[in-house]
Amino acid sequence: MKDQAFLRRKERYVRNFVRLTNKTLANLEEIRNEIGGIELIYQKLSNLFVENKLITDKPIIGTFCYMIPDEIIIAAGGFPIKLCGGNYIAQIAGDEIAPRDSCPVVKSALGSFEMELLSIYTDCKLAIVPMSCDCKKKMAEKLVKYTKVLPLHIPSVKNEQNFKQLIPLYKDAIKHIENETGKKITESSLRKAINLTKSINREARKLMDFKKKLDTVITGSQAMAIVNAYQYIDREEYLSILKTINKSLKVKVKKKETMKRNKPRILLTGSPIVFPNYKLPYSIEELGAIIVADETCAGDRMLNDPVLVIDKTYEGMVRALVVKSILPCTCPTFSSNKERIYRLKQMIKDYQVDGILYNVLRGCIPYDFEQKAVEQLSKELEIPIISIETDYNTEDTEQIKIRLEAFVEMIKMK
Amino acid sequence: MMKINKRFVISGMIFFFLIYGGKLFNIRIKDVTLFVFNCPYNLSTAIEGSCLFFTEIFDSNLAGDITTALLVLGSGILSILIFGKLLCAFICPFGFIQDVLYKVRGLFRIPKIDFNEKITTSLNVIRWLLVVVFFVGIGFCTFCPVRYVIPPLAGYQTEIEIGFFISIFVMGLSFVNERFFCKVCPLGTTIGLFNKISPFKLKKNCTACTECAICYEKCPMDIKEIYTERETADVFMSNCILCGECVNVCPEDNALKITALGVPVMKSSRKRYYKKNK
Numbered sequence: 199m200k201d202q203a204f205l206r207r208k209e210r211y212v213r214n215f216v217r218l219t220n221k222t223l224a225n226l227e228e229i230r231n232e233i234g235g236i237e238l239i240y241q242k243l244s245n246l247f248v249e250n251k252l253i254t255d256k257p258i259i260g261t262f263c264y265m266i267p268d269e270i271i272i273a274a275g276g277f278p279i280k281l282c283g284g285n286y287i288a289q290i291a292g293d294e295i296a297p298r299d300s301c302p303v304v305k306s307a308l309g310s311f312e313m314e315l316l317s318i319y320t321d322c323k324l325a326i327v328p329m330s331c332d333c334k335k336k337m338a339e340k341l342v343k344y345t346k347v348l349p350l351h352i353p354s355v356k357n358e359q360n361f362k363q364l365i366p367l368y369k370d371a372i373k374h375i376e377n378e379t380g381k382k383i384t385e386s387s388l389r390k391a392i393n394l395t396k397s398i399n400r401e402a403r404k405l406m407d408f409k410k411k412l413d414t415v416i417t418g419s420q421a422m423a424i425v426n427a428y429q430y431i432d433r434e435e436y437l438s439i440l441k442t443i444n445k446s447l448k449v450k451v452k453k454k455e456t457m458k459r460n461k462p463r464i465l466l467t468g469s470p471i472v473f474p475n476y477k478l479p480y481s482i483e484e485l486g487a488i489i490v491a492d493e494t495c496a497g498d499r500m501l502n503d504p505v506l507v508i509d510k511t512y513e514g515m516v517r518a519l520v521v522k523s524i525l526p527c528t529c530p531t532f533s534s535n536k537e538r539i540y541r542l543k544q545m546i547k548d549y550q551v552d553g554i555l556y557n558v559l560r561g562c563i564p565y566d567f568e569q570k571a572v573e574q575l576s577k578e579l580e581i582p583i584i585s586i587e588t589d590y591n592t593e594d595t596e597q598i599k600i601r602l603e604a605f606v607e608m609i610k611m612k
Numbered sequence: 613m614m615k616i617n618k619r620f621v622i623s624g625m626i627f628f629f630l631i632y633g634g635k636l637f638n639i640r641i642k643d644v645t646l647f648v649f650n651c652p653y654n655l656s657t658a659i660e661g662s663c664l665f666f667t668e669i670f671d672s673n674l675a676g677d678i679t680t681a682l683l684v685l686g687s688g689i690l691s692i693l694i695f696g697k698l699l700c701a702f703i704c705p706f707g708f709i710q711d712v713l714y715k716v717r718g719l720f721r722i723p724k725i726d727f728n729e730k731i732t733t734s735l736n737v738i739r740w741l742l743v744v745v746f747f748v749g750i751g752f753c754t755f756c757p758v759r760y761v762i763p764p765l766a767g768y769q770t771e772i773e774i775g776f777f778i779s780i781f782v783m784g785l786s787f788v789n790e791r792f793f794c795k796v797c798p799l800g801t802t803i804g805l806f807n808k809i810s811p812f813k814l815k816k817n818c819t820a821c822t823e824c825a826i827c828y829e830k831c832p833m834d835i836k837e838i839y840t841e842r843e844t845a846d847v848f849m850s851n852c853i854l855c856g857e858c859v860n861v862c863p864e865d866n867a868l869k870i871t872a873l874g875v876p877v878m879k880s881s882r883k884r885y886y887k888k889n890k
């Protein structure tokens with residue numbers, strides 16, 4: 199039994215956690231750009247993060263990063279959720295568990311578990327942790343205190359030999375998931391799950407295509423919330439919300455209800471941006487810029503790459519999912535991260551980008567390492583770049599705004 | 613479910629024309645050949661394959677007749693210059709037979725066999741060795757697996773030589789591995805030598821590619837460069853059969869394209885991807 203002192207502390211954490219979430223939600227709702235259906239997204243986020251309601255009656259299987267395909271969880275009758283944390287209060291709670299120099303994503307995940315901040319953490323049946331970065335590796339061990347944990351080895355180099363070893367590992371993960379959900383994955387349930395995510399991917403792509411247009415109909419913060427929310431909503435339901443949103447955006451384009459055209463168009467990349475930590479996107483958009491391209495892993499990257507099943511057997515589908523989860527992944531925890539540079543280059547062209555915003559979460563070494571290469575790209579393409587190193591704290595927001603403002607003005611003058 | 617695409621239908625029609633054209637419609641185009649494995653031991657083929665005349669250049673009855681020899685061999689080379697790898701994609705009857713075999717396997721849900729990179733590398737060596745064997749005048753017909761497939765299909769029997777056993781082996785493998793014979797085919801490889809000047813080419817936009825490897829997963833010839841290449845637009849490898857599958861499955865806009873005389877006739881795009889891969 200938890201003692202009184204814990205409950206009092208928990209109550210304090212929860213209060214602040216909710217306050218912070220509400221602030222982000224309020225900021226989002228204030229954006230003067232109405233989109234039909236987006237209120238459903240906000241409502242879902244509020245249900246989970248503010249009211250802490252039960253969002254599903256399926257067993258919750260938690261994952262981190264990009265490398266665990268949701269399909270295998272859905273097919274087994276589970277509810278896949280990304281446990282990466284984005285809340286500053288949770289980060290503070292995690293400070294006592296993880297070392298000072300570890301990243302806020304991990305700290306806030308740990309803090310959420312420790313302080314039992316949300317149902318998705320307390321009800322989590324199994325956490326599958328890909329061994330991507332060092333923080334995740336060490337976190338996996340700490341999580342054992344709260345839930346069942348399955349560490350999943352991810353090779354640092356993408357080659358045939360390493361890839362071959364992955365298939366049995368993913369199959370093993372499937373067994374673990376099936377044990378938790380009590381339901382075996384069948385060929386038809388897996389096919390159904392793949393078709394579902396395929397449809398979501400298709401709609402998500404439509405959403406991204408809207409952002410490519412010079413006359414934007416959606417702000418980056420809004421788009422980010424929509425994509426972020428994917429992790430926390432039942433996928434069938436999410437698909438229908440996404441369809442509503444896309445329809446409404448289409449109408450806006452038709453009616454020419456677009457936003458001002460000459461805003462500097464920003465590409466956001468770097469460490470993950472997880473709800474409700476929208477400090478950077480919200481600040482820069484408040485200053486008149488607009489985030490059109492999002493390369494971060496809790497953002498558009500999560501829904502960008504489609505699965506292609508070539509061999510329609512169970513084996514073939516698992517293979518296709520592993521291919522999709524590893525090969526196009528532009529995560530810098532892979533030793534070579536050239537794919538990401540090419541990707542950014544292509545995005546700069548596709549989204550007609552004027553400037554790059556590079557987010558380094560304090561403690562996130564892989565993205566910090568890759569910063570130089572992106573700066574090099576920025577020089578080569580003559581697209582200005584600004585790097586912001588911060589964590590989830592809210593104290594440095596004003597300081598960051600001053601730097602962002604100078605950056606935005608500089609682009610406007612060009 | 614068997615997936616029937618346009619290429620399969622067209623190559624099927626060409627197949628029937630080439631194999632049975634002579635028999636059924638009495639179409640026999642003399643002294644013109646196509647640089648594909650359309651075995652002339654099928655005595656009523658509509659247009660003969662050039663293979664026999666190149667590999668048995670001294671034995672075949674061309675030796676005495678220079679004009680016919682020039683016509684037969686010249687038209688073979690001309691077919692390479694005009695069609696390039698479309699010979700493999702659409703025209704070669706043995707290519708079509710392999711496609712049928714592989715599709716039947718899919719129909720019965722028999723697991724396929726994929727080769728690892730080691731085997732693929734060895735096959736690539738064998739392929740060039742076979743080119744040498746093919747052209748030095750030893751006579752490929754002795755080993756040729758086609759001889760025990762196409763002539764019998766048209767109702768002609770040939771004597772059993774070592775090629776018969778090779779044929780069983782090759783057909784078996786082609787059943788579980790897509791276009792297995794094409795992976796070592798001396799004709800395909802020879803056509804590949806003309807890729808640089810071919811009117812039809814496969815090109816890549818290396819920046820648009822995400823290295824998702826979907827194309828590689830799909831490619832019947834296991835051409836790795838198609839996904840790993842990041843330097844040059846030229847990913848038209850000598851063993852490519854220009855089947856266009858990579859373009860059909862690539863989910864990135866303009867990452868892959870097939871051009872005819874420099875004009876794109878087929879381009880990868882997300883839209884195409886969704887359409888083709890339901």
Ligand code: SF4
Binds near residue numbers: 651652663664753
């Ligand atoms: S046996 Fe083979 S090489 Fe010889 S003519 Fe027939 S198909 Fe051509």
Ligand code: SF4
Binds near residue numbers: 701798799
């Ligand atoms: S590579 Fe295949 S399709 Fe091309 S000539 Fe050889 S057998 Fe025919």
Ligand code: SF4
Binds near residue numbers: 830831832835855859
């Ligand atoms: S590279 Fe493309 S066109 Fe060539 S064989 Fe492979 S899939 Fe077919």
Ligand code: SF4
Binds near residue numbers: 822868
């Ligand atoms: S399918 Fe397209 S994007 Fe994927 S690796 Fe091949 S060329 Fe690149």
